[in-house]
Amino acid sequence: MENIYTSYENNGGKRVLDKSELEEIxxxxxxxxxxxEVFMERTESTRIGCEARQIERxxxxxxxxxxxxxxHGENTAYGYTNALDKESLLRLADQVGRAAQAGEVSPVxxxxxxxxxxxxxxxxxxxxxxxxxxxxxxxxxxxxxxxxEKLLRQVTVxxxxxxxxxxxxxxxxxxxxxxxxxxxxxxxxxAAEGTVIQTGYDSVGGTRGEExxxxxxxxxxxxxxxRRALLMLKARRxxxxxMAVVLSGEAGGTxxxxxxxxxxxxxxxxxxxxxxSGKKGAQVxxxxxxxxxxxxxxxxxxSFRFDDEGNPAQKTVLIDQGILTGYMHDHITAARDGVxxxxxxxxxxxxxxxxxxxxxxxxxxxETPPEEIIRETKSGLLVRHMGGGQVNTIxxxxxxxxxxxxxxxxxxxTAPVRGATLTGNGPDVLKQIDLVGKDFGFSLGICGKxxxxxxxxDAQPTIRIPSLxxxxxxxxxxxxxxxxx
Amino acid sequence: xxxxxxxxxVVDEARRSGAEASEAYFERSEDVTIxxxxxxxxxxxxxxxxxxxxxxxxxxxxxxxxxxxxxWTALREAVDAALANxxxxxxxxxxNLPKPPAAYAGMNLGDPRLKEIPLEDKIExxxxxxxxxxxxxxxxxxxxxxxYEESHYQVSIANSLGVSASDEGSFCGGGASLxxxxxxxxxxxxxxxYTRNYAExxxxxxxxxxxxxxxxxLGARRLPTKRAAVVFDPYVVTNFLAVLSSALTAEAAQxxxxxxxxxxxxxxxxxxxxxxxxxxxxxxxMSAPFxxxxxxxxxxxxxxxxxxxxxxxxxxxxxxxxLASTGNASRGSYKSTPExxxxxxxxxxxELTQEQIxxxxxxxxxxxxxMGMHTVNPISGDFSVGAAGIWIEHGELTTPVRGMxxxxxMLELLxxxxxxxxxxxxxxxxxxxxxxxxxxTISGQ
Numbered sequence: 001m002e003n004i005y006t007s008y009e010n011n012g013g014k015r016v017l018d019k020s021e022l023e024e025i026x027x028x029x030x031x032x033x034x035x036x037e038v039f040m041e042r043t044e045s046t047r048i049g050c051e052a053r054q055i056e057r058x059x060x061x062x063x064x065x066x067x068x069x070x071x072h073g074e075n076t077a078y079g080y081t082n083a084l085d086k087e088s089l090l091r092l093a094d095q096v097g098r099a100a101q102a103g104e105v106s107p108v109x110x111x112x113x114x115x116x117x118x119x120x121x122x123x124x125x126x127x128x129x130x131x132x133x134x135x136x137x138x139x140x141x142x143x144x145x146x147x148x149e150k151l152l153r154q155v156t157v158x159x160x161x162x163x164x165x166x167x168x169x170x171x172x173x174x175x176x177x178x179x180x181x182x183x184x185x186x187x188x189x190x191a192a193e194g195t196v197i198q199t200g201y202d203s204v205g206g207t208r209g210e211e212x213x214x215x216x217x218x219x220x221x222x223x224x225x226x227r228r229a230l231l232m233l234k235a236r237r238x239x240x241x242x243m244a245v246v247l248s249g250e251a252g253g254t255x256x257x258x259x260x261x262x263x264x265x266x267x268x269x270x271x272x273x274x275x276x277s278g279k280k281g282a283q284v285x286x287x288x289x290x291x292x293x294x295x296x297x298x299x300x301x302x303s304f305r306f307d308d309e310g311n312p313a314q315k316t317v318l319i320d321q322g323i324l325t326g327y328m329h330d331h332i333t334a335a336r337d338g339v340x341x342x343x344x345x346x347x348x349x350x351x352x353x354x355x356x357x358x359x360x361x362x363x364x365x366x367e368t369p370p371e372e373i374i375r376e377t378k379s380g381l382l383v384r385h386m387g388g389g390q391v392n393t394i395x396x397x398x399x400x401x402x403x404x405x406x407x408x409x410x411x412x413x414t415a416p417v418r419g420a421t422l423t424g425n426g427p428d429v430l431k432q433i434d435l436v437g438k439d440f441g442f443s444l445g446i447c448g449k450x451x452x453x454x455x456x457x458d459a460q461p462t463i464r465i466p467s468l469x470x471x472x473x474x475x476x477x478x479x480x481x482x483x484x485x
Numbered sequence: 486x487x488x489x490x491x492x493x494x495v496v497d498e499a500r501r502s503g504a505e506a507s508e509a510y511f512e513r514s515e516d517v518t519i520x521x522x523x524x525x526x527x528x529x530x531x532x533x534x535x536x537x538x539x540x541x542x543x544x545x546x547x548x549x550x551x552x553x554x555x556x557w558t559a560l561r562e563a564v565d566a567a568l569a570n571x572x573x574x575x576x577x578x579x580x581n582l583p584k585p586p587a588a589y590a591g592m593n594l595g596d597p598r599l600k601e602i603p604l605e606d607k608i609e610x611x612x613x614x615x616x617x618x619x620x621x622x623x624x625x626x627x628x629x630x631x632x633y634e635e636s637h638y639q640v641s642i643a644n645s646l647g648v649s650a651s652d653e654g655s656f657c658g659g660g661a662s663l664x665x666x667x668x669x670x671x672x673x674x675x676x677x678x679y680t681r682n683y684a685e686x687x688x689x690x691x692x693x694x695x696x697x698x699x700x701x702x703l704g705a706r707r708l709p710t711k712r713a714a715v716v717f718d719p720y721v722v723t724n725f726l727a728v729l730s731s732a733l734t735a736e737a738a739q740x741x742x743x744x745x746x747x748x749x750x751x752x753x754x755x756x757x758x759x760x761x762x763x764x765x766x767x768x769x770x771m772s773a774p775f776x777x778x779x780x781x782x783x784x785x786x787x788x789x790x791x792x793x794x795x796x797x798x799x800x801x802x803x804x805x806x807x808l809a810s811t812g813n814a815s816r817g818s819y820k821s822t823p824e825x826x827x828x829x830x831x832x833x834x835x836e837l838t839q840e841q842i843x844x845x846x847x848x849x850x851x852x853x854x855x856m857g858m859h860t861v862n863p864i865s866g867d868f869s870v871g872a873a874g875i876w877i878e879h880g881e882l883t884t885p886v887r888g889m890x891x892x893x894x895m896l897e898l899l900x901x902x903x904x905x906x907x908x909x910x911x912x913x914x915x916x917x918x919x920x921x922x923x924x925x926t927i928s929g930q
Binding site for chain 1: 533671888
């Protein structure tokens with residue numbers, strides 16, 4: 001790939017930066033501190049929003065900028081600007097360098113790096129006419145509407161593609177040029193009958209081009225979202241209290257991401273802000289549990305060739321048959337622990353310093369057929385689609401909502417239930433898991449941490465947690481509602 | 486070129502390119518963030534950012550494009566992209582741009598001396614936040630975050646109907662998140678203060694609040710499931726107000742996405758509940774002379790003494806409802822189209838102190854933290870959130886509780902409010918006093 005700035009006119013039409021100019025900027029930023037880095041980015045994106053049968057928003061944008069970082073001991077200085085000319089960046093490098101450490105300037109020699117990870121793009125979003133993208137959105141919208149013209153009150157479709165071109169260089173000689181292409185679509189359906197209003201959601205995303213939407217994918221999304229909303233109209237309110245919970249493989253790995261993944265990010269663990277701090281080598285989960293973070297999986301939303309510090313994506317085993325084997329590291333946390341970085345130093349954009357983040361995190365499949373897990377559960381809740389979650393990494397407490405849940409009665413899946421939330425504690429859940437299926441399902445999202453959103457995926461097989469608190473409405477309310485209807 | 490000149494030049498260029506109506510929005514910001522840990526500066530961030538967002542109308546179709554590159558070539562490309570996007574968007578007769586107002590109110594929205602205060606003083610301020618929190622109780626052992634932040638911004642907007650406006654200002658703030666530990670258990674608490682005026686910052690109060698909140702949750706446990714009173718801390722109320730504020734936009738109502746749709750003039754909350762949005766609130770963090778479309782900011786009462794009086798409007802939703810914009814067009818940044826959003830959005834205070842409300846509660850929970858607010862269904866109003874706080878028995882705070890779940894419906898909650906405190910407090914754009922709801926399901930064991 002050619003240098004991304006050579007073909008582009010900067011603010012004021014000033015010239016672009018080559019490798020030797022980057023070396024000069026790094027020297028100024030470092031000034032005797034341990035480490036300095038330049039991250040330059042140019043991102044082009046398209047977003048389309050459809051609601052009330054209207055293509056309401058068609059947005060295209062270009063954003064460019066650079067972030068410069070200097071690290072000395074435990075002190076990090078970070079600065080960013082939209083101005084990409086050499087003078088502006090030298091000024092910023094000087095400001096950042098002074099803040100971290102004033103000292104001698106030493107030479108830097110940059111070496112271009114390659115990644116073993118291949119993420120091919122068949123059809124580039126920037127070579128696809130916006131009319132075609134609008135047609136995909138329409139396809140999803142109409143497929144959803146066709147599920148039930150009467151009860152579906154609203155269908156919202158969102159489409160987004162981004163092409164992010166980055167150049168990363170640091171005082172350890174790392175020089176990386178990379179391009180990340182991602183596409184995503186989501187459908188939200190609202191169904192209403194009488195006074196009951198319910199929603200259904202589905203999404204698809206990948207580090208891929210427009211081929212992500214091949215094979216009627218948008219229509220599938222529309223149908224799934226509409227089906228969920230319509231199903232929940234008929235659902236009864238979820239029961240409240242402690243019960244066995246079976247998470248279906250189809251539900252994806254949101255639980256492992258939230259309840260365990262965040263606590264294994266090394267920055268939190270090193271600062272004693274994680275329930276997994278200092279637990280390397282310890283039994284932290286049932287021996288049925290193996291947890292992996294893998295940024296190399298082909299085409300997944302959380303995959304990448306290089307992280308945002310220029311380290312190649314890799315597969316990292318975090319928990320091996322219940323034993324904690326490692327954490328996810330960025331440059332700073334790896335140096336602090338005296339280990340190699342794991343390719344988890346990620347940032348939302350040039351406006352942010354990189355921190356340890358997940359890529360695709362999963363609980364590895366086991367041996368039990370998923371049907372058998374349900375058959376062996378006398379009563380409980382089956383979660384077939386997971387909603388959003390939140391976790392307090394300090395004590396491990398989490399909350400999730402369950403947009404598609406069912407009762408399990410005498411080993412059989414019975415009535416759908418709505419309004420359930422799962423409340424529990426991450427370490428406790430990992431120890432409790434007593435059945436692990438041989439199936440495997442993915443989900444995806446934008447994960448937020450310290451105000452930065454990055455694309456992630458997660459996966460898991462069907463698992464059983466013998467006892468979780470399900471939040472709902474206690475019995476007298478169900479009776480009241482039944483009478484009201 | 487000043488921001489005002491730039492946006493006017495872009496509108497002229499759009500007109501030459503064939504746009505029937507156009508608008509340009511320019512934004513520039515400079516931020517400083519300082520984070521300290523264990524008495525030393527850990528992170529310093531300096532940032533400058535700017536960009537232009539261009540909105541174009543063509544036969545009722547809306548197109549938008551943005552760029553962070555202010556070169557003339559990039560701006561012209563963005564105009565072309567916005568025109569091309571308008572070609573594939575649906576036509577909507579209510580798409581419109583506002584006309585210029587008679588005048589904008591003058592506002593004093595910044596601290597002119599903020600940039601002159603030395604960085605060292607601001608670092609020391611962050612250190613004081615941490616020190617006061619750590620000194621509050623020996624069980625405060627870890628600093629998750631102790632930070633100072635400031636932001637300077639400048640905004641210009643112009644449209645082809647003659648709107649041409651500029652605004653600038655600044656704000657600063659401090660925050661701490663501290664962790665208390667005892668008997669192998671850890672709990673965290675936070676303190677926060679944002680202001681337009683540096684001299685008003687009270688670092689010791691921020692640190693002490695974070696420490697106090699962390700320590701009081703130590704030893705928390707789960708209690709059996711119960712129906713009981715819930716006394717909401719002002720911060721927790723603002724979490725619920727965030728959900729209310731989107732349900733109270735005309736967009737949500739028009740699209741059937743609001744639990745308040747079709748209820749103007751009806752009772753939607755208990756008597757004594759008044760909800761206000763005030764974009765012109767003196768000293769408000771979200772105050773500005775005009776909104777994201779150049780419409781003057783104002784005060785709008787949404788719920789008055791329990792009765793729904795209206796919705797937040799921008800030019801589009803206002804045209805659809807046959808009403809004026811309430812000045813609530815909001816932009817996340819130059820990269821977003823103006824949508825609808827609240828400004829300084831608050832629940833008006835009542836008469837009682839928090840202490841009086843707790844003393845008048847026989848049994849219930851004083852709710853200090855909620856988790857999973859994103860699970861609240863904005864359409865049905867159903868919610869089920871993780872809860873932590875202090876149990877109340879016979880008017881006294883007793884044992885801390887956590888891992889509980891509070892479930893119900895937003896409308897039931899609003900109708901169930903039976904006490905509103907006098908202690909109105911703002912957390913950036915949302916403000917609330919202590920509030921009590923007579924009876925909710927609190928699930929535990």
